[in-house]
Every structure is written in structure tokens, then in C-alpha cells.
Amino acid sequence: MTTDSCIGEEFDELKRGAWTVEEDSLLIHYINRHGDGRWNTLAKSAGLKRTGKSCRLRWLNYLKPDTKRGNLTPQEQLLILNLHSKWGNRWSKIARHLPGRTDNEIKNYWRTRVQKQTRHLKIDSGSQRFVEALQRFWMPRLLEKVEQSSSSSINSTASTLTAETSQNKLTADHFQTKETPCTCTCTCTSSSSLQPNIWASDTCGKMLPEMYGDSAVCSLQDIEFCYIETTNELDLGSDTLNFQLPPDNDRIRSDDMAADMDYWNMDELW
């Protein structure tokens, strides 16, 4: 197949390697005028001596306006671990649930950060032991960071969690249910005319598309914790997120979560 492996003399003219500012500018301006897609044609029309594939990758991974730069937040890391435990190396699928993040970025994170730790601990990243380490130690530790970074006041034993949102996120504490599935209710009251979107996931990486919208009820199975974040900024003073957990007597606490923490010595790793 010669999809984008251009043949003949054109091949010699194709540029590879790092993109220059001028090339970026050409690509951005062309897409702003004509839109993306038809990448091979686009590359030629824009005057870029690159393959269509290269242009597409550059645009999606780096130049696209809503692309987030910088370190992954603890929330994002947590979600990646969740989703990877469910879907494996389905990077693009995982990336679709992290707005602004690319599959490439997530893949790099996994390889450099997560797999580094599996090497350090001398465990196979595909092993049950690794999955257990993720779910029992790394995720709770990340969750702690999430909670520390949020000024929301969470009472994990309350059946209703309410946060005056100084940030646009609300995190419920660890809990496990005696009965599955259980029902959580999430509502968001926004003073702005623009209603926020809400999403949530459980530790198994189950995403809840039915949670999109300003109010939703969802059924979850095997919950250890639930995480809710609005995808747009709320009014810091007046907006409210409410997260209704299952009744307290339907939940069990996972207090023995960190029994073996010393063994893993996670502080050295994250």
C-alpha cells in the first residue's frame, strides 16, 4: 500500500522530523480557512512538504486549539488508570474521556510513568498483582491528591454530598456497596445560563454517558469511589454540585485499603 508513502521524486522532497514554526503557521492558517480532513490534499494545498499523516498528527496532537498542554492532573491520572484497567491499551478510546488530551500523550504517560513503576516494583504490567497494586494503592493515593487539591468539603458518611464549588469538581470518598448496582444521583445547579456537563466514572473505569447533562441518575457496579467533574467552569460563588450516594447502610468502608502500603513505598514513586 502506498497510502502516504509518496513515490518517486516527491518522496525525496518530503520533510521529516520536528516541525518548524513556519510549518505550524501554514497548517493552522490553512485549517482555519478550509477546515481539516483530506490530509494528503490538505498538505499539498497548504504548501507543506509533509505527508498527510504527519499533518494530521501534528494538528491533532499539538496545534488543535483545545489541546491541553502540561502535566496530567491527579484527576486525569486517576481516570487513565481506571480506564486502562478496563480497556487496556486503547489509547484513543481512553483519550476521548479526557477532554483536550491526546492518545499520544496518554500513551506516553503510561509508558514513562506507569510502566516505570512496574519495572521498579519488578511486576509485570499485565499481571493480576499489578492490577491489584493499581486498584488498592495507587488509585487511593491519587484520590487523596484529588481531594487535597479540591477545597470542596466532602463528608463521606453523609448520604448527600454538597459542595459549594470553589472549583469545578467534586469527589466522593472511597466507598464500596453491599448491593450492586447501586444508584447515585448527581445534580448541578448553575447560576449561569450555560448549564454545566457532568461526568463520572467508577474505579473499574466505567464511564457514565447518561450522566451528561445538568442532572442525572446513574447505576454503578463495584464502586470504590466516584468522581464528578464539570467540563466547563462554574460560577465560583453560587453554583452547587450535589452528589447523592447510596444509603450509608448499603455501603461498606474500605479501611484496610493501605494495609500493605509500606511494602509498596509509593511516595518514592509518584
Place this chain on the structure above:
DNA sequence: AATGGGAACAACCGCCTATTC
């Protein structure tokens, strides 16, 4: 100050599927 090693990330490659003609 030089340099070697490792981490992080950008970019490429090859394969596969979807779409178009």
C-alpha cells in the same frame, strides 16, 4: 564545565479498517 544516563515527549511506522469510486 563536561558528559553520560534517564525521563519525557514529539514524531514516525506499519498495520488495519472504513470509505470512495
Place this chain on the structure above:
DNA sequence: TGAATAGGCGGTTGTTCCCAT
């Protein structure tokens, strides 16, 4: 219907930067 092409995906490689020695 089948060939050609385009696009998407996961794996891999190359480059740059930082830090320890």
C-alpha cells in the same frame, strides 16, 4: 464487488532536556 485511497490506531524510535557524577 473489488481496488485504491484515506484515516485511525497502537507500537516504536528519535530528540531534547535535566540531573547526577
